[in-house]
Amino acid sequence: MSVENRGSVINIGIIAHVDAGKTTLTEQLLYHSGAVLAPGSVDLGTAQTDYMEVERRRGISVRTATTVIHWQDVTINLIDTPGHVDFAAEVERSLQVLDCAVLCLSAVEGVQAQSEQYYQALRRLNCPVILFINKTDRTGADPERVLATVRQLLRLSVLPAGQEDQWLSELAEHDDQLAELWLEGRNADREQLVEALIRQMHDGLTAPYLTGSALLGQGIRELLDLIILTARPPAGDPDGPVAASVFKVEHDPRLGRIAYVRLYSGRLKNRDAVFNATRGTTAKIVQIRKTSGRRAFDIGEMAAGDIAAICGLSDVRAGDWLGDTAQVPRSVPVAQPLLQVRLRPVDEQDLSRLVAACEELTAEDPKLDMIWVPGVRQLLLHVTGPIQIEILANLFETRFDLKVGIEPPQIIYRETPVKPAIGFDAYTMPKPCWAIVRFEIEPLPTGSGVIYESRTPDTRIHYRYQGQVEQTIGPALQQGPLGWQVTDLKISLADGEDHPVHTHPLDFATVTPMAIMKGLVAAGTRLLEPILRFWLSIPQADTGRMISRIVTMRGQLDAEPPDDVPDQTDPETRRLLTGRVPAAESMDFPVYVAQVTGGRGILTMTFADYQPCPEGYGESTEYRGINPLDRDKYILYVRGAIQ
Numbered sequence: 001m002s003v004e005n006r007g008s009v010i011n012i013g014i015i016a017h018v019d020a021g022k023t024t025l026t027e028q029l030l031y032h033s034g035a036v037l038a039p040g041s042v043d044l045g046t047a048q049t050d051y052m053e054v055e056r057r058r059g060i061s062v063r064t065a066t067t068v069i070h071w072q073d074v075t076i077n078l079i080d081t082p083g084h085v086d087f088a089a090e091v092e093r094s095l096q097v098l099d100c101a102v103l104c105l106s107a108v109e110g111v112q113a114q115s116e117q118y119y120q121a122l123r124r125l126n127c128p129v130i131l132f133i134n135k136t137d138r139t140g141a142d143p144e145r146v147l148a149t150v151r152q153l154l155r156l157s158v159l160p161a162g163q164e165d166q167w168l169s170e171l172a173e174h175d176d177q178l179a180e181l182w183l184e185g186r187n188a189d190r191e192q193l194v195e196a197l198i199r200q201m202h203d204g205l206t207a208p209y210l211t212g213s214a215l216l217g218q219g220i221r222e223l224l225d226l227i228i229l230t231a232r233p234p235a236g237d238p239d240g241p242v243a244a245s246v247f248k249v250e251h252d253p254r255l256g257r258i259a260y261v262r263l264y265s266g267r268l269k270n271r272d273a274v275f276n277a278t279r280g281t282t283a284k285i286v287q288i289r290k291t292s293g294r295r296a297f298d299i300g301e302m303a304a305g306d307i308a309a310i311c312g313l314s315d316v317r318a319g320d321w322l323g324d325t326a327q328v329p330r331s332v333p334v335a336q337p338l339l340q341v342r343l344r345p346v347d348e349q350d351l352s353r354l355v356a357a358c359e360e361l362t363a364e365d366p367k368l369d370m371i372w373v374p375g376v377r378q379l380l381l382h383v384t385g386p387i388q389i390e391i392l393a394n395l396f397e398t399r400f401d402l403k404v405g406i407e408p409p410q411i412i413y414r415e416t417p418v419k420p421a422i423g424f425d426a427y428t429m430p431k432p433c434w435a436i437v438r439f440e441i442e443p444l445p446t447g448s449g450v451i452y453e454s455r456t457p458d459t460r461i462h463y464r465y466q467g468q469v470e471q472t473i474g475p476a477l478q479q480g481p482l483g484w485q486v487t488d489l490k491i492s493l494a495d496g497e498d499h500p501v502h503t504h505p506l507d508f509a510t511v512t513p514m515a516i517m518k519g520l521v522a523a524g525t526r527l528l529e530p531i532l533r534f535w536l537s538i539p540q541a542d543t544g545r546m547i548s549r550i551v552t553m554r555g556q557l558d559a560e561p562p563d564d565v566p567d568q569t570d571p572e573t574r575r576l577l578t579g580r581v582p583a584a585e586s587m588d589f590p591v592y593v594a595q596v597t598g599g600r601g602i603l604t605m606t607f608a609d610y611q612p613c614p615e616g617y618g619e620s621t622e623y624r625g626i627n628p629l630d631r632d633k634y635i636l637y638v639r640g641a642i643q
Contacts, residue, residue, distance in 0.1 A: 008074055008075070008233035008305075009074075009075045009076075009077065009233060009234075009305050009306050009307075010074060010075070010076050010077070010099050010100065010227065010228075010231045010232075010233055010234075011076075011077045011079070011097060011098050011099045011100075011234065011262065011305075011307050012076055012077065012078055012079065012098065012099065012100055012101070012102060012227055012231060013079040013081060013094055013095065013097075013098040013100075013101045013102070014026050014029075014078065014079065014080050014081065014101075014102050014104060015081055015091065015095075015101050015102065015103050015104065015118050015122070016081075016083050016103065016104035016105070016115070017083055017105075017106075017109075017112040017114040017115045017118075018083040018084045018085070018114070019083065019106065019109070020083060020104045020105060020106045020109070020115075020134055020135075021104060021106065021134040021135055021214045021215065022061070022080065022081075022083050022104045023042050023061055023080060023083075024039075024041075024042055024214040024215055025102075025104055025132065025134060025214040025220075026065075026067075026078065026080040027039040027040045027041070027042075027214075028214050028217050028220045029069060029078060029220060029223070029224065030067065030069060030078075030293060031217075031220075032217070032220045032221050032224065033069035033070060033071050033076075033224060034069075034070070035067065035068075035069045035070075035292050035293050036293045039217075061080065061081070061082040061083060061084075061087070062082055062084075062087055062090075062391055063082065063087075063090060063248075063250070063364075064079060064080065064081050064082065064090045064091070064093070064094050064247070064248050064260075065079070065080045066078065066079050066080075066248070066260055066290075066291060066307065066309070067080070067291050067292055067293060068290045068291065068292050069292070071224045071225075071227070071228060072224075072225075072228050074228055076227065077290075077306070077307040079094050079097070079098065079307075081094050083114075084387055085114055085384070085385065085606070086383075086384045086385040086386075086387040086388040086391075087384075087387075087388065088114075088117075088334050088335035088384065089335035089337075089365055089367040089384070090248075090365070091118060091334060091335070092121070092331060092332070092333060092334045092335045093247040093248065093318055093319060093331060094247050094248070095118070095121055095122060095125055095127065095331070095332065095334070096125055096245065096247070096262075096329050096330070096331045096332070097245065097247050097262035097307060098122075098125075098127050099127070099128075099231055099232065099233065099234050100127065100128050100129070100130060100201075100227065100230070100231035100232075101122050101127055101128070101129050101130070102129075102130045102131075102132055102223070102227070103115065103118070103119060103122075103129050103130070103131050103132070103207075104132050104134050104214075105131065105132070105133055105134065105146055105150075106133075106134055106135045106138075106146075107133050107134060107135045107136045107138065107141035107142060107143045107146055107211065108135055108138050108139075108140045108141050108142075109602070110142075110145065110146045110149050111146065111149045111150060111153050111154070112604055113533070113535050113604040113605075113606050114604065114606065116153055116154065117334055117606055118334065119154050121332040121333075121334045123204045124332045125329065125332055126202060126204075128198070128201035128202050128207075128230070128231070129156075129201065129207045130207060130208055130209070130210075130223070130226060130227065130230065130231075131150065131158065131207050131208070131209035131210070132209070132210050132211075132212065132219065132223055133146055133147070133209060133210070133211040133212070134212065134213065134214050135213060135214075135215070136211050136212060136213050136218070137213040137215065137216055137218075143211045147209065150207075150209075156204075156205070156206065156207050157170050157173070157200075157205060157206045157207075158206070158207055158208075158209050159171075159197065159206060159207070159208050159209070160208070160209060160210075161208045161209060161210045161222060161226045162210075162222060162226075164190055164193050164194075167193050167197065168181065168182050168187070168188055168193065169182055170206065171193060171196045171197060171200060171206065174200055174203070174205050174206075175196045175199075175200070177192075178192065178193075178196055194229060194230070197230060198230055198232065201230060208226060208230060210222055210223055210226060233305060234264075234304075234305040235305075236263070236264050236265050236303075236304030236305045237265050237266070237304055238265075238266065238267055238303040238304045238305075239266075239267075240265040240266050240304070240324075240327075241265055241266055241323060241324045241327075242263070242265065242266035242267075242268060242274065242275075242322060242323035242324065243263070243264045243265040243266060243321075243322070243323045243324040243325070243326070243327035243328050244261045244262060244263045244264060244266075244268075244274075244321070244322040244323055244328070245261065245262055245264070245319075245320075245321055245322070245328045245329075246259045246260065246261050246316055246317070246318055246319060246320040246321075246322065247260055247261070247262060247318065247319075248260035248318055248364075249316060249317060249318045249363050249364045250364060251360055251364070252311070255286065255287070255311045255312075256311070256312075256314055257311075257313060257314060257315075257316055257363065258309050258310070258311050259309065259310045259311075259313050259316045259320075260307065260308075260309050260310075261307065261308065261309075261310055261322065262306075262307050263302055263303065263304050263305065263306055263307075263308075264304060264305075264327050264328055264329075265304050265323075265324065265327050266303075266304060266323065267301060267302070267303045267304070268285060268288060268301060268302050268310070269285070269288070269300065269301040270285055270286070270287055270288055270298070270300055270301065271284060271285060271286075272284070272285050273285075274310075274313070274322050274323065275322065275323055276313065276315070276316060276320055276321075276322055277320075277321045277322065277323065277324075277325045278317070278319070278320040278321050279315055279316070279317075279320060281315055283312055283313045283314060283315070283316075284312055285310055285311070285312045285313070286311045286312030287310075287311040287312065288300060288301060288302055288308050288309070288310055288311075289308065289309050289311070290308050290309065291309070296309075316363070317362075317363045317364075317366055318363065318364055318365060318366055319331070319366050335367060335384065336384075336530075336607040337367055337368075337369070337382035337383055337384050337412065338384065338411060338412055338530045338583050338607060339382070339383050339384065339385070339409035339410065339411060339412060340371075340380050340381065340382050340383070340409065340410050340412050341380065341381055341383055341389060341406050341407060341408075341409050341410070342378065342379065342380055342406075342407040342410075343358070343379045343380070343381065343404055343405070343406055343407075344379070344404070344405045344407070345402060345403070345404055345405070346403040346404065346405055347403065350402055350403075351377065351379075353400065353402060354379065354396070354400075354402055354404060355372055355379060357396060357399075357400040357402060358370045358372070358379060358381060361381075361392070361395065362381075367382060367384075368381045368382055368383070369381070369382040371624060373624045373625045374643055375625060375626065375643055376624070376625070378624060380624075382412065383409065386409075389406060389409065392406070393406055409587075410621070411529070411530065411583055411584045411618075412484070412530065413482075413484045413527050413528060413529055413530075413613065413618050413619070413621075414484050414485050414486070414487050414527070414528040414610050415480045415481070415482045415484045415485070415486050415487075415525040415526065415527055415528060416443060416444075416446075416486065416487055416488040416489060416525060416526060416528055416612075417441055417442075417443045417486070417488075417489050417520060417523035417524065417525055418443060418523060418524040418525060418526055419443065419523050419524060420440070420441060420442045420443070420523065421441050421519050421520070421522035421523035421524075422438060422439070422440060422441070422494075422519060422522065423437075423438070423439040423441055423515040423516050423517070423518045423519020423520070423522070424437070424438045424439070424515055424518065424519075425437060425511050425514045425515035425518060426511075427507060427510055427511035427514070427635070428502075430635075431502065432502055432504055433502060433503070433504055433507050433510075434497075434498060434499035434501075434502035434503045434504075434507060435465070435496075435497075435498065435503060435507035435508045435510065435511040436496050436497040436498075436511070437461075437469065437493065437495075437496040437508065437511055437512060437515045438493075438494050438495040438496060438515070439491055439492065439493060439494065439515055439516060439519050440491070440492040440494045441489060441490070441491055441516075441519040441520065441522075441523050442489060442490045442492075443488065443489055443523070444488045444489055444490055445488065446488055446528070446609070446610065446611060446612065447488065447609060447610070448487075448488045448489075449487060449488065450473070450474075450477060450486075450487060450488075450489060450490075450491070451489075451490040451491070452470060452473050452490075452491050452492075452493075453490070453491075453492050453493070454466055454469070454470070454492070454493040455492055455493065455494055455495075456493045456494065456495055456496050460495065460496055460497055460498075461493075461496045461497065461498050461508070462498055465498050465503065465507075465508045466493070466508075468506065468508040468509045468512075469493055469496075469508050469509075469512050471509070472508070472509045472512040472513065473491060473512065473516070475513070476512055476513040476516040476517070476628075477516065479623055479624065480517075480520050480525050481517070481520050481521050481525050482525055482527060482620040482621070483620050483621035483622055483623050483624075484527070484620070484621060486520060486525065487528070487610070488528070491516070506638075509638075510635065510638045513628040513634075514628040514629075514631060514634065516628075517627070517628040517629050518629070521629070526612060526613065527612075527613035527617075527618040527619075527620070528610040528611060528612060528613060529582050529583065529584055529610065529611060529612075529613040529617070529618050530582070530583040530584075530607060530609075530610055531580050531581070531582055531583065531607075531608045531609055531610065531611050532580065532581055532582070532583050532586060532605045532606065532607060532608060533578075533579075533580055533605070533606050533607075533608040534555075534577075534578065534579060534580070534581055534586075534589075534603065534604065534605045535576075535578050535603070535604045535605075536576070536577045536578070536593065536601065536602070536603050536604075537574055537575070537576050537577075537601065537602040537603075538574065538575055538577065538593070538596075538597050538600070538601045538602075539573065539574055539575075539597060539600055539601075540572075540573060540574060540575050542575075542596050542597050542601070543575045543577075545596055546577060546593070546596065546601075547577070549589075549592060549596075550577070550579065550581060552585075553581050553582065553585035553586055553589065554581065554582050554585050554614075554617075555579055555580065555581035555582075555585070555586075556579050556580045556581070557577060557578070557579040558578045558579050561576055561578045562578065580608055581605075582617075583607075584617070584618070586605070589603070589605070590603055590605075625637075
């Protein structure tokens, strides 16, 4: 055991593609560490970390679960993340709080596109990775094939845990001292090898691996030993200012919202006041607690480097930052909702309860991005797929006692300007008000996002009012002339005017959306549609039908699979197809693949990007709320005269 780890805290995440056996692995870690008397079962619905009724019934993880275990005098905060792609937002928020990740891969299915996506996100966060090749007891298991794929796809050197005599030649490729020993035919001592391994893990060059079967409890104790050997406790000053991130929020009927936080600096104790930098509010901590198995207990205080659940932060949302935000690492996006659904209560009298339920769920998962327009009583949520929609329907019924109608999902398009234009508006009536702005709008290449600049001196528009303009640009672009979020453009505040007497607070927040919308209408906008990258392994006999279907869906096939896609198929019996396809055309593609191949097709689809939508495809959507183009009505709305 590494002396540096004794008595310390390490934050470990279990990351995997769907059906890799991740939750079963977590159950075995709980059992072998002594946290529970017996491991739970996914199939029997007794898994300790699947605490929601729908998780136990469906046998899938929906929410991130945290639990604490102890091994060799080390406290391990274990974070079990969902495997299904529909719940990737849960994984995204968890990755940034980890000190090390265990990437669980099936010895049968191998590396999947989702595994690669999570690994690349971990690399961008400089998070070291341990590989656990699971399900070696299954027919068709081939750990060597999986490891070869890891080397090819993830570009990782892999080292067998517990076999240090095989490490020197691999580690020497990136370590001059070890290279000298290897060339001279000398051996390195174990401490040198371990320290070199840890450095190369952090650099994304190397990963140690174990093979085993979580179902049979094989390789579990070895995995715990490997975590202690290679995962280093986090740096962080317990005497510094408080700095923390909220990676999970759940609701307790008695305690209200519970925020799961990683503390990067400082200390927190029960009854401390903590500043939520994201919300601009301060709240008093009621309780700090941890969970072991399904048992929660009060720990009273936490210090830098630890993870715990905090009760008492009533307005907290997942993704919030607490205290000094400069010390909190930024998350790496891996989830992109491409669908939106409209909700209606079966009983119209339940509408206010449904809105409150959606607000609560959005606090737990901000990517639901609830949109509520009171004037037209319209309620929308953003979702990633059919499984998430099913889970939401179940939550409304079981958790909130609401019967909810969910309309068929609609693709989330975006729009972008076609040509340069000017957006001008003078908000000088009805008095008292005075705010004049002139924006220059320029289209940018696809994928550029939004760029804003001001070329207006504060002698024309006071810097305080210019701040209002900049803060309003984002909300003003949420809906364009076609009803979708506007992107890939540059907006320049070219000129404007305030008035020393007549300009009132928020006048420039009122005029900005009106001028921006005028400019977008003058520029003309076109639709952008979401594109998916697909990876499809099928029996050779089904190749013709599948290619025909992909072409019909406006898909583009790669002539050869890209270098970053491993071909794990037998060329004599199966065919690997890769390419890109519009999300709007492929919503029923998984069902088609299953039907045509008799369940023998393996399809993975991930978000790629947004691209211009061909003429005649895509659809606009109605403007939600009062359109700034309806100038008089919009001004009355902003002033609170109408709703």
